Amino acid sequence: MSESLHERNRRALARALRRILPEDAVLTEKEDLRPFECDGLSAYRALPLIAVLPETVEQVQAILELCHVNEVPVVARGAGTGLSGGALPHREGVLLSMARFNRILEIDPANRTATVQPGVTNLAVSEAAAPHGLFYAPDPSSQIACTIGGNVAENSGGVHCLKYGLTVHNVLGIEMLTMEGQRLRLGGKTLDAPGFDLLAAMHGSEGLLGIITEVTLRLLPKPPAVQVLLAAFDSVATAGDAVGRILGAGIVPAGLEMMDNPSLRAAEDFVHAGYPVDAAAILLCELDGCEAEIAELTEQVSGILAEAGATEVRVARNEAEKARFWAGRKAAFPAVGRLAPDYYCMDGTIPRKRLAEVLERIAELSEKYGLPVANVFHAGDGNLHPLILYDANQPGELKKAEEFGGEILELCVAVGGTITGEHGVGREKIDQMCVQFDSDELRYFHALKQAFDPAGLLNPGKAIPTLHRCAEFGAMHVHHGQLPHPELERF
């Protein structure tokens, strides 16, 4: 029997790659490729043709040039903690692992910057900056494992982004390679750069525009004092209203998180944080600043919470209690994970004032699909994470969970929000992109991609749907009697 085309391609490409990379940096065997078959969204799996693990920029450049000439797709990967299938390999492509780019190149305390390779973990930056009294603000929940390169690609948030911003607000510069092998430096240690804001465009571009090879991060002085408050409410609407009142009073907390009853119960059972389990919702509010400021703000926020109708307000009495208040929230995902064999984490953003009606509608959908749901909410910035519980071993349940999730995302768009606040579109939410954007907008997205990557080889099939895909998806999703993208042929 003759060797398949797939295998022939693999062997030819591997030979070419081994000419530019050390032997151990080119993986072709199934068992070696297995660890790369999915990211944090394990429902989607595929083996790449080949995986490569370069360690120098020149090697990456050579890989890209080779793939460009041979028209081989390239999918970049950091730690693989992404939650939208953005690093899902391409079956005919090269999986480019940036894991060996793991060095912190410089901590510059005078300019308050850290310059790192893209494979450095998020937490490692703050650890390296700590001796200088500085820290790196964005702190996605996966921060012990996720990498800075991935953070830029996804524009990651975290529980403190209400006050400190997203990754895009905390990156001063990057060095990158285009698919054509051009080396570009965008920004640096300055607060702006000449020309278009390409640095902003690279954030959240999910590996479709270029390969990031170096990142310069802004470091901030560590606040000397932190306080955490916990408030219980007998309805989510009241809790949501309290959030508006805190911000309306001119206070921007470092963190402001909400958990609904199913999620706070799950967290309580798991880590025994001392949460009031009969509350309909709890709010966690973290304040930071200097000592005098914290005392003033704590009093003010306690008053606002009580006035807003909190049934109970607790102010952490010591470090251990602060940690305990947070422990439940930080363990919310795994805690909910104990309630069912599988859970599916959604990531919509909504205008905060629509929270109560959105949660009500999600409860109705939960009944319709027969799947329970727990909600965790970055309340300050409107980023909602409904966790849909299901059992992948029950035939049809995954599909049901996905449909349920899809409806939640469309609901987020309908109330003026977005299908993804911080997890990215990846492979997962590609159909919902057709709901959020019209054909013209998608066409410009494709054109923008083409400006960076004319041959369309970087992470193809992710983030931005083709117009035909939307036409097919639209055939199943008719809104208000109107077909989206009416100008397209139907198949």
Added chain:
Amino acid sequence: MDTDQRDALQARVREAMDSHTPLRIAGSGSKAFLGQPVRGEPLDVTGHRGIVSFEPTELVVTARAGTPLTELEATLAEANLCLPFEPPRFGPDATLGGTVATGLAGPRRPWSGSVRDHVLGATLLTGKGDILHFGGEVMKNVAGYDVARLMCGAFGTLGVLLDISLKVLPRPAARETRVLEMPAGEALETLQRLAREPLPLTGAVHVDGRLHLRFEGSEAGVAAGARHAGGDILDDDEAFWFAIREQMHPFFAGNMTLWRLSLPPATPLAAMDEPMLIDWGGAQRWLRSEREAQAIRAEAEATGGHATAFRHAPEGEIFHPLPPAALQLHLRLKEVFDPFGLLNYGRLYPDL
């Protein structure tokens, strides 16, 4: 007074496409001095004005690009909110659109973030006559490429801004400015030290042998910060910061070329003894010099920075030249959003 003129503007751009007429996007003209002069028929966007939506507790405002900054800021102030990036107006009728298109921010910028850091969404009219909407009114949004932020500082060369959504923040409850007598070199060292301490600093300017430090935030935080900094209290500090923001301080008078240097904040002083105003805690420095542009740009570049011939520019480029690979990408992006070169052609760079 508030009118939605998007249809008329779209018709005008389509007309221009048909007749191959280049357009010069015209707001109030307050920042027209910055950049190369644009040849083209004026496309007046000042009529497209008005606040479209404003939710004080959501900390978001959406307004049409022709909305005067004074009107927008007054509306925000009534709700005890502000534009955190403290935009300079450079004229009484400055518009929101011009603010975003030029991307200019005031003294608070290093601590509050830039214009683009606060842009959440934008509706734009491209050079192909298409009206597109990117981003939205929510704080976190990673669906699709961040085209809204790409428009910031593009000087209208990628599209006509129609509507803009911004994140806004509470006005600081308290403010105090301290003044310390010291030469520039010592000021830079002091700023480096202070910047590593968690102080509610929101302004740091050195001019005429004096370092001005502004603290804003809660009463307690400001009092602690100011005490820590020492020096004397500046009484009419609002006037000082206004003059810095609007370039009405005497330093900015006269016709000598005004260079804007964007540098890593800790960059030591250059050997040249020329008039300089240090802003943004060292990260933005204003230089009066009649030396060759090339020499000034080379100096800035050597420190990892860049230089703009901001006012009274000599012949030649205004903005710092781009390396070839970056320029190529710029030209391709122009091709995407304005393939016929109709919009503000050449304002930023030749062929763009």
